[in-house]
Amino acid sequence: MTLALLLLVIGLPGLGAALLLRRSVVVGARRIAAAVVGLDLLVSIGLSAQVLAEGPADHGFLLGPTALLHTDALSAVVVPFAALLALLVVLAYPRFLVTPQAMGRMALALAAAQSIFLTANPLLLSLLWVGAVAPPYLELKSRPVARRTARVFALYMGLSALSLCVGFALLALADLGPPGATWIARAAVTSLLLAVMVRKGVAPFHSWFPEVFARGSLGGVLLLTLPQVGAYAVVRFVVPLLADALPIELYVLSGLSLLTAVYGAAVGLVQREVRPALGYLAMSQSALSLAGLTGSTPDLLVGGLLMWISSGLALTGLGLSVWMLEARAGTLSLRQPGGHYRTAPALAVCFLFFGLASVGFPGTLSFVADDLLISAALGRAVGPNLALVAASAMNAVAVLRAWFTLFGGPASPQMSPHELVPRERVAAGGLILLIVALGLSPGPLLHLLERAATELAAPLISAP
Amino acid sequence: MIPALITWTVAAPALAFVLLMLPWGVGRSASEVYTARVVRWAFLSSFLAAAAALVEMLFTGVDAVVVPLGHLFSVHHHDLALTLLVDRLSLPFALLVTALCGVIGSFGYRYLHREPGYTRFFILLLLFSLGMLAVVLGGNLGLLYAGWELLGLSSALLIGFFHERAAPVKSALRAFITYRICDVALLTAAIFLHQASGSGAFDEAYLGLWPHQTSTLSPGAAGLIGLLLVVAALGKSGQLPFSGWLPRAMEGPTPSSAIFYGALSIHAGAYLLLRNAPVLDAAPAAQVLLVGVGLSTALHATLAGRAQTDVKSQLAYASMAQVGLILAEIGLGLRFLALLHVVGHATLRSLQLLRAPSALADHHQQETGAGGLLAETGRHYEALLPAGARRWLYRFAMERSYLDDALERFLLGPVVRGLEAADRAERRWISRLGRGPGEGRGDEAEP
Numbered sequence: 001m002t003l004a005l006l007l008l009v010i011g012l013p014g015l016g017a018a019l020l021l022r023r024s025v026v027v028g029a030r031r032i033a034a035a036v037v038g039l040d041l042l043v044s045i046g047l048s049a050q051v052l053a054e055g056p057a058d059h060g061f062l063l064g065p066t067a068l069l070h071t072d073a074l075s076a077v078v079v080p081f082a083a084l085l086a087l088l089v090v091l092a093y094p095r096f097l098v099t100p101q102a103m104g105r106m107a108l109a110l111a112a113a114q115s116i117f118l119t120a121n122p123l124l125l126s127l128l129w130v131g132a133v134a135p136p137y138l139e140l141k142s143r144p145v146a147r148r149t150a151r152v153f154a155l156y157m158g159l160s161a162l163s164l165c166v167g168f169a170l171l172a173l174a175d176l177g178p179p180g181a182t183w184i185a186r187a188a189v190t191s192l193l194l195a196v197m198v199r200k201g202v203a204p205f206h207s208w209f210p211e212v213f214a215r216g217s218l219g220g221v222l223l224l225t226l227p228q229v230g231a232y233a234v235v236r237f238v239v240p241l242l243a244d245a246l247p248i249e250l251y252v253l254s255g256l257s258l259l260t261a262v263y264g265a266a267v268g269l270v271q272r273e274v275r276p277a278l279g280y281l282a283m284s285q286s287a288l289s290l291a292g293l294t295g296s297t298p299d300l301l302v303g304g305l306l307m308w309i310s311s312g313l314a315l316t317g318l319g320l321s322v323w324m325l326e327a328r329a330g331t332l333s334l335r336q337p338g339g340h341y342r343t344a345p346a347l348a349v350c351f352l353f354f355g356l357a358s359v360g361f362p363g364t365l366s367f368v369a370d371d372l373l374i375s376a377a378l379g380r381a382v383g384p385n386l387a388l389v390a391a392s393a394m395n396a397v398a399v400l401r402a403w404f405t406l407f408g409g410p411a412s413p414q415m416s417p418h419e420l421v422p423r424e425r426v427a428a429g430g431l432i433l434l435i436v437a438l439g440l441s442p443g444p445l446l447h448l449l450e451r452a453a454t455e456l457a458a459p460l461i462s463a464p
Numbered sequence: 465m466i467p468a469l470i471t472w473t474v475a476a477p478a479l480a481f482v483l484l485m486l487p488w489g490v491g492r493s494a495s496e497v498y499t500a501r502v503v504r505w506a507f508l509s510s511f512l513a514a515a516a517a518l519v520e521m522l523f524t525g526v527d528a529v530v531v532p533l534g535h536l537f538s539v540h541h542h543d544l545a546l547t548l549l550v551d552r553l554s555l556p557f558a559l560l561v562t563a564l565c566g567v568i569g570s571f572g573y574r575y576l577h578r579e580p581g582y583t584r585f586f587i588l589l590l591l592f593s594l595g596m597l598a599v600v601l602g603g604n605l606g607l608l609y610a611g612w613e614l615l616g617l618s619s620a621l622l623i624g625f626f627h628e629r630a631a632p633v634k635s636a637l638r639a640f641i642t643y644r645i646c647d648v649a650l651l652t653a654a655i656f657l658h659q660a661s662g663s664g665a666f667d668e669a670y671l672g673l674w675p676h677q678t679s680t681l682s683p684g685a686a687g688l689i690g691l692l693l694v695v696a697a698l699g700k701s702g703q704l705p706f707s708g709w710l711p712r713a714m715e716g717p718t719p720s721s722a723i724f725y726g727a728l729s730i731h732a733g734a735y736l737l738l739r740n741a742p743v744l745d746a747a748p749a750a751q752v753l754l755v756g757v758g759l760s761t762a763l764h765a766t767l768a769g770r771a772q773t774d775v776k777s778q779l780a781y782a783s784m785a786q787v788g789l790i791l792a793e794i795g796l797g798l799r800f801l802a803l804l805h806v807v808g809h810a811t812l813r814s815l816q817l818l819r820a821p822s823a824l825a826d827h828h829q830q831e832t833g834a835g836g837l838l839a840e841t842g843r844h845y846e847a848l849l850p851a852g853a854r855r856w857l858y859r860f861a862m863e864r865s866y867l868d869d870a871l872e873r874f875l876l877g878p879v880v881r882g883l884e885a886a887d888r889a890e891r892r893w894i895s896r897l898g899r900g901p902g903e904g905r906g907d908e909a910e911p
Binding site for chain 1: 628894
């Protein structure tokens, strides 16, 4: 039963992508994509219920030392999460940009993310790691204004994929090699962490991150960055190695993540366009989540997991609000007031809500995530706490600056009202309700994440 | 009965907030009548519940009640308890909040009639009252911090209420940046207090009843937490060196200026310090700093206020001066005096700010009553100074003690220039890295 659901979760978007990419008629492309992704969300929820009832399990045939697929409490959270993000992107995709190919790429991105989230097999992950970045690369390459960005993206992702493959190869070598050859294991961990750092845009490997936000198709960029497959690689492959390898590399990664969070928040304050500002915000939040995931206690791990989910939901809403406004009003600059409040009041509310929800505003899920991360970091040095608090404060200023600049200022008499269409209203309203509901009653989600953290950190807890 | 009454005191504005947001959720805007009715009943019932709780406490002789409402979350050893604390400090403040919000609401129904942002104003007023009640009734620093953030946001959004003009937007951002700086200080203080005392709950971290509470903090911990609390309070209360945002905050509608910068928000810092008075008692450096900054601000605000040419700015500086004195009183340990000063100042200043739009009409009425021009007052101190010093002092007051310039030149400017340089370096790096064979530097437009 579980295997069938697993195949459906991966296969549905895969089949949908195949169908859409071969289609030449634009009409109905969104409906097909929405049906496929919506169905995938429902199957994902069913799979999660099944996985939670069964406990951690391997599925499929062995590929090397491990099975092809693996499910546990973490999969039960991140698989529906990825499907939800994809559904929101499909619903809010601007009408004039909808083509069968664009919708197909969304389905393909979902299939790749779901496959990554359901595997614990190094070989398969390496293949998917490369496969998942191919659609956004091709999309960037096809845009005349983004060819330079495409080359930068390819360089960074190539480095990430190479590091991942080298890391897993060294790990296999360490298992086969003589006992005591710890340097190989350390080199493997370092290489894996390098792969994650590049993929998640951790300084000094971060420059591609705001750049793809600035030049890429926003829907594709959101699905590339916000499900956070890099975070998954850390918790699935690196945290379990902690019992064997010295954690100094993790401390370095944790420190660099905090530095990235602060740096991203600070540089985001002086952006002159909305898209790179959004990119820096996402980079900062993603680094905050990684700082929690690489922390040495289960509490920090729960905080990091919660930040992963909360910032993913809120930033998707924020990104889609930007995209919906951009589709109506053109390029959005932060150089001078845009005056969009009068013409797009609903989008103003959405932008403000999602922006605040991404930076730890009370009543939203990220407030709980922030609070938990900070509380969990209490017993550690003062520096991490200050970095967390400072990054969060600067991100909030960046959000409010962007909001006032976009929506403040005199409305141009030529501007026509920008009402939301029903599918956009459903996407934005549903996401707002979800974020508020989870923010006011985070207990069930936290319980799930606690279980996931306990399963993931089992080797860490049993270590001497 | 007290727990139910206090719960309703907080729940009523929260419920009204939801009721005003509901029409937006279904794509409609709330009418003025509906908005006014919801807000009126919310503040009236909230005030009556707080008053009933006070009466019950007086008659039963209960000094403090802790109202547990559950936990927002609880993971391993970390949790955020939703606990309200009702005592001799929080209840007078809660009464003040509900009463003044109700008065400002009543004023606003007519004052903002047919204003495009009518419902938005009341939504933000409800959000503010919710934040203020969380600050004064919150039983731990976590809940107080949540309310503190709501205050900051609603304040910034109301300063920028007339967002079609550039000045309110700029002032709102300036205020918000200052708030975030003081938020960092408050959150850090909360972290250290939790770490040092083992609990963020006021009834556990401090022993005894307000105002005779004590703490078991070590002098070092108390000194650090005290200084952070003072910084947080100075930012929120518009004191030196964070005072620049306060006069600019008058860009918002008059009712919001009255409630925020005349009555409640500006006293949130004083409340924070009164609530954490046991920390200050053990932190002499923080006390000295508080007295010094409070008195300096009072002097600065008095000087700058006398050179202002509009009534709202004058009142803003007058508020700043009074709050400076209140903070000095707290630093000197005069807690009941400070509490009385807060209540008196908040009510008087609200009245003055609400009358501010009618200042000219009032003046004419007084002149008519007096039968001629009114005698000029308030020039006694200036007359004591030599003419040269008077001119210099006037310039000094006009330039607001050159503080904003100094902050701009020596702090904000270099930081912004540094960040812009980092941003340019990022763009150059991407441009160089992504350059294809045969491509020049300008072959692709900058984003």
